[in-house]
Every structure is written in C-alpha cells, then in structure tokens.
Amino acid sequence: MKLSLATALVLLLAAAPLQADRFKDVQVEETKLADNLYMLSGAGGNMATLIAGDKVLLVDTQYAELAGKIKTKLQQLSANRPLTTLINTHLHGDHVGGNSALAANIDIIAHNNVLSRLTQDAKFPRNGLPKTTFTDQLSLHLNGQTVRLDYMPPSHTDGDIVVWFEQANAVHFGDLLFEGRFPFIDVSNGGSVKGYIDNTRTLIGMLNEQTKVIPGHGQLTDKAGVQRSLDMMEATLAVVQGYKAAGMTEQQAVDKGLGQQWQSWHWNFITEERWIKTLYHADVSADVN
Numbered sequence: 001m002k003l004s005l006a007t008a009l010v011l012l013l014a015a016a017p018l019q020a021d022r023f024k025d026v027q028v029e030e031t032k033l034a035d036n037l038y039m040l041s042g043a044g045g046n047m048a049t050l051i052a053g054d055k056v057l058l059v060d061t062q063y064a065e066l067a068g069k070i071k072t073k074l075q076q077l078s079a080n081r082p083l084t085t086l087i088n089t090h091l092h093g094d095h096v097g098g099n100s101a102l103a104a105n106i107d108i109i110a111h112n113n114v115l116s117r118l119t120q121d122a123k124f125p126r127n128g129l130p131k132t133t134f135t136d137q138l139s140l141h142l143n144g145q146t147v148r149l150d151y152m153p154p155s156h157t158d159g160d161i162v163v164w165f166e167q168a169n170a171v172h173f174g175d176l177l178f179e180g181r182f183p184f185i186d187v188s189n190g191g192s193v194k195g196y197i198d199n200t201r202t203l204i205g206m207l208n209e210q211t212k213v214i215p216g217h218g219q220l221t222d223k224a225g226v227q228r229s230l231d232m233m234e235a236t237l238a239v240v241q242g243y244k245a246a247g248m249t250e251q252q253a254v255d256k257g258l259g260q261q262w263q264s265w266h267w268n269f270i271t272e273e274r275w276i277k278t279l280y281h282a283d284v285s286a287d288v289n
C-alpha cells in the first residue's frame with residue numbers, strides 16, 4: 001500500500017502519449033499581478049513570467065506539448081522579446097516538461113538536487129537540464145527587478161525553491177502550495193510531511209496581507225489562502241495521528257475518513273484516501289524530516 005502514490009505517478013507518466021488529445025484544447029491564460037509580472041496557467045503546474053526590459057524570465061514550463069502555446073503567450077506579453085532565463089521550482093514533469101522545447105539555448109536555474117535527480121532520468125532531454133544550480137539562495141538582478149530564489153528544506157521533494165518577485169510583492173510557491181486541495185508529498189523524491197508543514201508555517205511568516213501568492217496548483221491566492229492550507233494540514237494530521245495512536249490500521253483510518261469538513265480539498269490526484277495514507281505514514285518526530 002505504501003507504493004500507491006508512486007504507482008499512481010508511474011501510471012500517470014505511462015499514460016503520457018494518451019494525453020496528447022488532452023492538450024489540444026488547453027489554453028495558456030495569464031493573470032496580471034503587476035505591469036510586468038503574470039501568472040500563467042494551462043495544464044500542469046502554474047507558471048510565472050517577469051518582463052524586465054530586454055530580460056524575459058519564466059518560472060516552470062508545464063508539458064512539452066504546450067511549448068508552442070506557452071511561447072505564443074510569452075511573445076504576446078513581452079512584445080516579442082525572446083525568453084532569456086528559466087527557473088524550475090522542482091523536478092516534476094508537469095513543471096519541467098517544456099524545458100527542452102522552450103529553453104535549450106538559455107540559462108535554466110534550479111536547486112542542485114533537481115539537476116542530480118533529472119540527470120538520473122535517462123529519458124529527460126539533456127538540453128533541458130538546469131545549467132545553473134545553487135544550494136541555499138540565489139538572487140537575480142534584471143534591469144532593476146530583483147528575483148530571489150530560496151531553497152526550502154525537504155517537503156514536496158528535496159529540491160523545492162520558492163521564487164520571490166521583490167518589487168511586485170509576489171511569490172511563486174512551486175508545489176509548496178496546492179491551493180484548496182490536498183497536497184502531493186513525494187516521499188520517493190525526498191519529500192516530507194513534517195517538512196511541508198514546517199515550510200508552510202515559515203513562509204506564512206514571510207508574507208504580508210498584500211503579498212500575491214502563486215500556487216503550484218490552483219488559483220492565485222494570498223496569506224489567508226496559505227493559512228487555510230496550513231490549518232487543513234495541521235487539523236487532518238492530528239486526526240490521522242489520533243487514529244494511529246488509537247491503534248487503527250491504515251485501512252481503518254481510511255474507512256473512518258476525515259469527516260465532512262475537509263471534503264472540498266479532495267481531488268482526482270490526491271484523494272482523501274491518499275491524503276490519509278500520506279498522513280498515516282508521516283514521520284512527525286521533531287528531529288527527522
């Protein structure tokens with residue numbers, strides 16, 4: 001049963017050729033956060049683009065099948081300037097799938113662990129691999145705009161960064177936020193439930209009421225939206241750890257469920273059952289991520 005998340009991911013990846021039709025009707029749409037900053041959505045993880053003079057920066061690339069539509073949208077928003085820098089928030093295929101098609105000839109920046117894990121994936125195009133990596137923090141200065149990349153300790157994976165757009169008071173959380181949904185915590189790629197909750201709490205402390213928060217999945221949100229996600233995780237973790245302390249098996253915990261209050265967070269990838277199993281196996285001891 002422990003393999004269920006990994007198995008689901010493998011099945012999703014194996015089904016990739018079948019998804020070609022799915023992308024046919026996908027539109028890449030922008031949400032304006034500032035004069036030069038947009039959130040972009042299509043299929044897969046939300047992207048962001050910053051246009052700073054002759055510099056055009058993109059955060060994440062969704063899927064290779066969408067590269068043409070993403071490029072068209074970037075050209076519209078940037079008055080046909082070429083993309084100059086790509087940042088990857090982490091290694092998952094719905095965030096890096098378009099790397100090769102969009103950024104083979106420009107700088108691609110990610111955490112060290114993203115490069116090492118993607119390098120081990122023989123199917124990942126070599127010209128889509130990160131070229132610049134870092135350990136803790138990296139700042140980019142693009143024609144007066146400051147973009148700060150902060151590494152976060154193991155949580156969604158072991159290579160998660162958040163991207164701060166300082167002048168716009170905006171931040172891309174990568175998959176450290178699934179807005180309004182149960183999050184995916186990829187233990188097989190170094191993720192941790194405790195790390196995910198701790199990072200969420202840390203990040204809330206870095207936001208103010210006006211900060212615009214781009215989630216990896218879901219709608220543009222703010223500090224209150226991140227707080228709702230934290231409240232959900234803390235409450236449901238307490239419920240499931242309580243079941244475990246009472247001697248319930250994983251299946252008994254699943255059968256008992258989380259109750260009506262959290263139903264709206266259930267979605268097709270991380271169902272209530274999967275979230276309960278994730279929480280059931282969470283290592284919540286103080287000194288272990």
Ligand SMILES: [Zn+2]
Pocket residue numbers: 090092156175
């Ligand atoms: Zn992810």
